[in-house]
Amino acid sequence: MSTTTATPPYELLGAHDLRVDLGGTTILQDVSLSIGPGERVAIVGPNGAGKTTLMRALSGAVPATSGEVILCTEPIQNLSRETIARSIAVVGSDITLPFATRVDELVALGRIPHGRGPAGPSDHDRERANAAIERVGATHLQHRDVRTLSAGERQLAAIALGLAQETPILALDEPTAHLDLRHRMEIADLLTSLAGDETIMKTKRTIVAIFHELDIVRDGFSRVILVSNGTIAADGTPSEVLTAERISAAWGIPLERAARL
């Protein structure tokens, strides 16, 4: 941890001396970070560095072995699963469905943490789901079967699913994986614009996303966390973090080639 950004007004999402062991192997250790409301944070790092595990730990999907995770100023272990789901939406890198499901039906599943009882999505839920679909510009896909969508369209549906959860934090695991150049740019622009939205907590939406494309990170994110070997190697602005030396060390590539990335 060499560089830090200005201290946020309060801790929306944080980790303190976090360590995560899975199946007897230490995946993450000595992880400390603090993310405030309205921040746009990219997580980068080589395959197997622990980026996804970090996101899973920050969203309570895996327990901390030691240290703690803070969500909306509370230690995450004190929060119920439903409260967590109303605070942080996690958009996975791929959606596969066992049955024919329309995009609006899929996105309505994002309302599950706000629902009660056995009944299906209410009119209000459908309305919020359709608003989320509209927000990502996918209204024309509303009635399509999710399984017939292209990779780019499916990613839009996945982001709408996360938006329908109406959480102050939107976390995305490789939202640009498998996408071509144009769709990558569209998703990156969408994330930038989503970060400006006001959420139900009357703050700007916080976005945390894992990326492999450093150009997207440099263009659209004010803060980058570099994860390498299960710990945070650097945390700061793109120009501070994504230096040739750090890229070379983290990804194990020659310095002269790293300098061109």
Next chain:
Amino acid sequence: MRTQRSISVTLVALIVVAIGAIGFGVANIAPLDVLAIMGKSLFGLPVGSHISAGSTSIVMEIRLPRILAAIAVGAALATSGAAFQSLLRNPLADPYVLGTSSGAALGAAIAFLLPLTGIAWELGGVQLAAFVGALASVALVWRIAGIGSGEERIASVLLVGYAVASLLAAALSLVMLASGANLRAIFGFLLGGLDGVTWPRLAAAAVPIALATVLLARRGRALAAFLLGDEAATHLGIDVRRERRIAVALATLATASAVALAGLVGFVGLVVPHLARLAVGSDPRAVLPLSAVGGALLLLLADTVARTIGVPVGVITALIGAPFLLWLLHRARAGYAL
């Protein structure tokens, strides 16, 4: 809206068909007389004084328990099938996917070989053995596949279910080879049927069926999240391990009770949930209740045909179900993909 309308329409159809089916048979009884008999016998209403004691006895002692059994079994199988399909994210899953059918069949076959007579037979020794066999096989699959441990994989749950079912089927073959004169009775159980359902047997099975089916049909919220996979379900606020245990337990209780009452009735639990999805989409919160009503309706229709032409109901459901499944697969090219 669409969901509520579909459920209401199916429910009305079920009630109409049920009243018609009670009157339908070798001794035909008009629907109004059926209502009069039930009104008089069940609620003591001063109606139907012109109706013979014979008709009353046919309706109350023979047809009504059988029709209620068809409704209960159909609802249980279709709801469990829908739950297993969502839970295991597999359109081929049916209520027997965890070995329920083989366990029940083996239990029943063993019971046929035991010298059960008199009171034990009347109380349903075979049914009890089938129930215990079904629960035991699921318990075995549960234990081996580690259901609810958080470590289980869907493919391994399906494979363990298949392996346990195969093992029990082999044991069943051995029992059948050794069964001699009882072979026909065992075979009858395997085909599934509602002949000889009595009030006591119905009551014993209907209580767990009703309880498990209603509770299961109310777990749609968690099952909806399961459509997206365990990880995504967790992120939607669902306690995946707990909800999976509850759903498997309820679906197993419903299926085991249904099998104890009616033997191995196939295809209802596989086909009805897909029909329901055609009508209301894939959200289990809509699919589960509609499957319950639709399964009841389908099995009631099938059983009415079965008792008219004198074959086991399982033969009829397979005769309707298999071509329907093929039609659904054919349709897959035109829109609803299975």
